[in-house]
Amino acid sequence: MSSISTSIKANEAYLRNQFESCSDVVFRSFILEDETLLLIVYLDGMTQLQSVESNILKPLLYSGLPQGLDRMQSLAGMFSREWLPLTNVKKDESLEDLVHHILQGSLGILVDGEASALLLQVQGYEKRSIEEPKKESTLRGSKEGFVENIRTNTSLIRRRILHPHLKMESYTIGKYTQTEVVLTYMQGLADEKVLSEVRKKLGEIELDGVIDSAYIEEWLENRPFSIFSQIQNTERPDIVTACLLEGKVALLTNGTPFALILPITFWSGLQSADDYFERFVFVILTRFIRYLMTFISFSLPALYVALTTFHPEMIPSTLMLSIAAARQSSPFPTVIEVFLMMIIFDGLQEAGVHLPTQLGSVVSIIGALIIGQAAVEAGIISTPIIIVISLTGIAAYTIPRYSAALPFRIIRYLLLFISALLGFMGFALGMIFLMIHLVMLESFGKPFMSPIAPFDGKRFRDLIIRYPFWIKNGRNKKERQT
């Protein structure tokens, strides 16, 4: 830690050394009327130049310093106290800090003969405006989504909770990126144990850089090898707000529109923001459909294979006959057919994600026409399998969050293989393993299958029925009093 020296030459030499080959750092020194030497350092593109010009350079150069003041004490101090028309002014005495702040977009003013620097927060850079969240769209509700700038994001939350108990603790993570991470929670509602665990883990992170919140997510998780993510990500400020009010904790990361929410349960992935915006009676129906579809999304191919090849007696006779008729000329065993179609489906999906939108239609045409129709007509793939796979695919899309659907795509393959080996017995085994894993999983001390195992009647009912808010509020009040 080297402190700022009184010699402006030495300071400038230090800074120039630090910012060697940094073409975007601007050094500007000038002399005032009374022969005072000033040095201004800032990052071009990170500062609002207009503000710098009108608030700093113009007054200093044109009108000079106000007369008759005891400027000899500290010019910088005087600036910050009474002169510069800016709100966010800091004084700094260490060179490292000065460098750090300049990198963040502050404007540093060094005065000859003074061992301190004045930092003016005049950051301003081009950023994306607030847009509708694309990954989690809802029919009703706020159209605002998080952006890359963390201050915009914190303000999006702050605007929704006008209460001093909303806390935002700032952390800087990443050796080189120095990314700002904000831990936000409601004081009094959030669990202190969770908070201290998160704080501890945030302190332990050793990363060169934080490009996305996913980097932090992986450091925080208790069971990193599980296929289920124990932290939810969202780009909707309204979801974050709702979660904060439920006593959860959110992490915002600079540079990404995805906030992290923890702790979560298995079921939070299956709930959509829409559930709380639509009429509650209708929501009961959609939730049931969603739960059913979630089950279908990972079990149907396995069930189909187990039923048709191991237990044909369990299928109604006429259905069995149609399946047998459709399979009349299929060259591959059912398992291979299903496996091929699953690979193709996942491949199409993967291609669709990465292709530019103009080429997206090409994939759908190839997928629908060539694979769907031609393969069946050629007799390579039987029709029931196309139905099974497309139903499975659609079922996976009913899961409202993309990352919550990913584990089911893995389970789909695992269950398929074990069912192809052992039939229903294998399916049952697979489900038992899945259940054991889910029940053992924890998200920051909270059991992952929470309202079901361990069973909690009141919250279990909320899984099935989304009660109207007046009932829910009554319950919450009671809980808070105790």
Next chain:
Amino acid sequence: MIRFVLLACVSLTLALISSGCTDFVEPNQLAGVLGTAIDHGEDGMIEVSHQIVIPSQLEGPSKGGGSGNSNPFLVMSATGQDVFQATQKIQFKMSRRLITNHRSIIAISEEYFRRNDVRKLFDKLFRDPANNLRDIIVLIKGSSAKEFIMLKHPIESLSSIGAAKELQINGMSGFSSRQFLIDSFLKGSRPLIPVLQIESLKRSPKKTDPTALLSGFAVLDHNLKIKGLLDVEEGSGALWMMGKGTYHGATVPWKNGIVSLRLTQLHRRISSAAGQDPKRIVLTVKAQAYLLENSSQRDMSEADNMVELQKGINEQIQKELQGTIDKVQRWGPDVFGIGEYLHRQNPYWWKSQEDDWDEKFKNIDVSVKADILLRSTGVSGAPLK
């Protein structure tokens, strides 16, 4: 963790290889048996015929009709000492594995019933877990069961499914082999099975087709010997009294005319009359009646007539059902399960009666009581004048 993953990979690979991954049978390696016919063969042999479906010949919407003459099933038969041996002989001639789980009908010829001990046959049918016990057992009168199973059904593409559906749709459920099994194992009840007969039906001016029609019900005794045949009307009433009926149509004479009724919500209740005497039984049948036709020139919108009609049909149906019971009692087998009722009511008394119940049932005094509620008299009141 890495060791665990490696272990998992190795064991999965081993499991895949060692199991051979060939335990499964694809649907196109199976030959679904939809119906089985049992006939009497010479020298104590048994002739088994399987109706085997050919999936590719089934009319599917994608095939666009196909040829109308193609038969969606074939019948393979063989003789053997028992069902398994005969089936094995058929299997040797097939390119696909026979699967009997989807069988919907077992047809047994009357001749076989008369000349063999049927109990031995059913042992195979019930012991093998590959039987789903949902199939219906029917008796074929007048011709061989093989002939029946070769017939084409006028509506359904598969005749055995057609026959099963015919019984189902007419409210005659409870003929599954599971029910048959229960009835024949219980000491206090006896099985009743439907009887089909092949008749020539003229369905178009040029063609006369042989068609299997329901001609009645056979009453079997404890040794599964046929004791008597009920006609379709009586059989339907008997089903009601057995507690298996779901629908009954009644046409009864009333006041110089005829009334027709549809009876739904059929129930029956057995009770001992006069307190303790187990030999006097009252069988109460309950139903809701809907008047559908009335040629008696009475205005049915009048309450008096309604009360009178309800009384009339109760008397008439009581008389008919009593006739059926008396007929069955003369033969002996207790198809109504009255013995089971007595078993539960008087377990100690039953112990002395359970052997040779067929004979003792003849001496039980069973009286029928009808409790029919006239629900509706239809939309029109008075008949046209």
